[in-house]
Amino acid sequence: MVFLEKIRRTARMASLLTVLILPAWWAWSGDGALEAAKGYRERNGARILQEFAHFLSIPNVAQDLPNMHRNAVFIQAAFKKRGVEMELLELPDVPPLVYGELKAEGATRTLLVYVHYDGQPVDPTRWTHDPWSATLYSAAMKDGGKPRPFPRPGEVIDPEWRIYARAAGDDKAPIPAILAALDALQEAGIPRTSNLKFLFEGEEEAGSIHLKKYLELHRDKLAGDFWLFCDGPMHQSRRPQVIFGCRGVTGMELRVFGANRSLHSGHYGNWSPVPGMALAHLLASMKEEDGKVVIEGFYDTVTPIGALERAALAELPEVDDQLRKELGLAWTEADNAPLAQRILLPSLTVSGLESGNVGAKGRNVIPAHATARLGIRMVKGNEPEHMLDLVEAHIKKQGYHIVYEEPDQKTRLRHRKLVWVSRFQNGYPAARTSMDQPIAQQVIAAVERASGETVVRLPTVGGSLPLFLFTDLLQQPAIVLPIANHDDKQHAPDENLRIANLWMGIDIYAAVFAMPE
């Protein structure tokens, strides 16, 4: 695509410039750090991979507390070795939060680095190899890669090699990268320019159930200026991306009622209320066919994006036409408005419908009830409970009486329009960090120097992470800075990390830790 090509040319030009400028400027700009990182990983690649393989061999499903503890101790020891003051913060029956602090002489700025060390549960029968035994491949399996031995010290490492194991990409990858970056700066005598605080969570894939409690308990320790949330994959173009926010998530289930038992559609059809039809009217009243939600106030609390965000949006690669084609969609909501803009608004979707049966199990009945699962994604400014209040207010406006538990006979007989609402209990709000934060600009500059690519800047992603705990609870700006390859099969069998991404991670962390103030 023409647009992408332009971006690539700009990036190459920028790379070229960095080669031509003075070494003195390097130190100031952090490019000394970058050279240090590159040299270090070239000399120590074999050992870095070996150590990572060992780390990956410790199973890390959040519920497996003994192994989670082994992982925590591994991290604690590895960072301690680099001079980081380490501590395990514990709650009963929860994987420890591994915390570390590393001061930098004369630094006035503190960066906080988040990584999670747990991984998704595995079904080993669906994996090519043992998910807890890292296997090195000469390339991605999908590209015909073959298993190969881990390299001997000094052996040339092909950056297209991949290391297969659970959590190789999501989210153990940043840990060896950070360790190597610290070593590289240390070895080259390049000073870190920020104090660093590290937070390693062991429960992210299980829903970060205790993260809020942990953060509240240790709020004082976590004073600092800026969070780097190191998780997720890079952009599909293989360019690094920096994400300034994510949507929040909530929802509810609605159940409307007919008779107190399923009725024969012949004996009672045209007389008994039909729950599936009532539900259709209720859902249709919430959203127009073109995608506009007509629940009063649904869009009213959205915090508008700023000038930098608008500029970043304008620069995003155009992906919609291709995406529609791949997904078999003749149209998308709001007259084909771009995806990147649409995720800046809250969404209302139907993620489930159920009444009676369809297909082979279908019977000629009027089911006793019909249920819908409504999903709501929120953007900055939307509060989960308030959004659900708006939906309930809308439902009442349609004449419904709302109950919060299965209605009894008396309630059924009293209300012609009756709905059982069950709000999701695990929702949380969106998070967004303004793009004009100076530190954000410094991080982006460092990442661009490290990668030689123009960073993709996303004001938000459509999905949800508990980032609000950092931006809203701790009141600190936070950005997501991923290093894994986009095709790392996160959450799936045969999860993997591309070595080039691990190397780029080392370079990025070294550049960021030494970036000018």
Added chain:
Amino acid sequence: MVFLEKIRRTARMASLLTVLILPAWWAWSGDGALEAAKGYRERNGARILQEFAHFLSIPNVAQDLPNMHRNAVFIQAAFKKRGVEMELLELPDVPPLVYGELKAEGATRTLLVYVHYDGQPVDPTRWTHDPWSATLYSAAMKDGGKPRPFPRPGEVIDPEWRIYARAAGDDKAPIPAILAALDALQEAGIPRTSNLKFLFEGEEEAGSIHLKKYLELHRDKLAGDFWLFCDGPMHQSRRPQVIFGCRGVTGMELRVFGANRSLHSGHYGNWSPVPGMALAHLLASMKEEDGKVVIEGFYDTVTPIGALERAALAELPEVDDQLRKELGLAWTEADNAPLAQRILLPSLTVSGLESGNVGAKGRNVIPAHATARLGIRMVKGNEPEHMLDLVEAHIKKQGYHIVYEEPDQKTRLRHRKLVWVSRFQNGYPAARTSMDQPIAQQVIAAVERASGETVVRLPTVGGSLPLFLFTDLLQQPAIVLPIANHDDKQHAPDENLRIANLWMGIDIYAAVFAMPE
């Protein structure tokens, strides 16, 4: 209820009158037949029950062809013994149709009698006794009845006894009743006043799949004036009922589409079309919230009922308030219009809805499709294919492109609104016989004499039977004349027949077979 009480008083008065009139009038009115039936069953009750128990011991699930053949041979032999010319009409791999003819000297009228000898499949683990071994009880199980031996000849039989076995009520019950009625008339020397033709189907509970073919093959044999469709239970008030029609049945499944795979509701929510929402709009467009179907022409082909039907409706016991209370319904469609009137119109119901998952399996996705199962019940005048055409025309009017198989990528990309329609293949039309048929009036009079009760006259039932094969294919009037108790647990475990209903069946058939022309 006051209204019901009035009906009961009128019926008692009528009973009283029949006791006071002359024996000569008895013969003409058929009451001689009634006395003959009563005397016969009082003298032969033990033997009638014994023979019925034997008949019930032959398993009668339609797919069990060897046993179905044993049932057919039993029926053939039993009717042959009473002078009926019997024949097994056969098709390969289908239970035989048992056919019989019994001429009456000088009769100009031919009654055709339909009974089905197959029963619903059983799950013996849910039965109190072996479903294929008739067990006599001193009363209904639910009323504290206990098993008891079958009576010895001459022993007094309590009409509240019940006989438990599969098909005791549905639909072997009419067979011993007809046999006894024929015996009673024969013994008393009372002439039958109609030629009789008997048709015993062995596949009703399996959907009468081959009945149409059988009727077409043997149309000539089945010349006659009036069908008595002997199936189903009496009215809940324990009064006999005569049913002049039933609704037809058809329907379709509709599936609307989003992306060609389930999407992450965060990444794509507010951009991707939401199939559950599209389906809600489509369904809501078909029927107003008060129950009125707004598909153009949906009510246009209804054949209005006549004066007798309107009068019969006006006399029906008022059941709606009680029914709403029992079913937990604060309202019913069309401003609480009476059920008996509502089933005189076609109905559109949603018998199934499915998209993604709800409850514990619910996930934050935008499902790839949403499916609805639409049920349509039809009344006289509605043709199944025409009704489905109307629904499809309505769908097209909403801007949809209809496909009849899973759409390919090209089709998906071409049509913004795309729906896959799958019409039911096994639908059939309603049937209705006019109440002013003279034979119908004669049958009702005979049933009222036999039962001493005012017959409940239903212009139609809401459910569906393949009655149209008789009324429309064979072009003969047909009424449904049930004898089983309403609480016979038809189709369920512990199916049973109340002896009083068997006795009343004998009386009714004797009265009908000897009714004046």
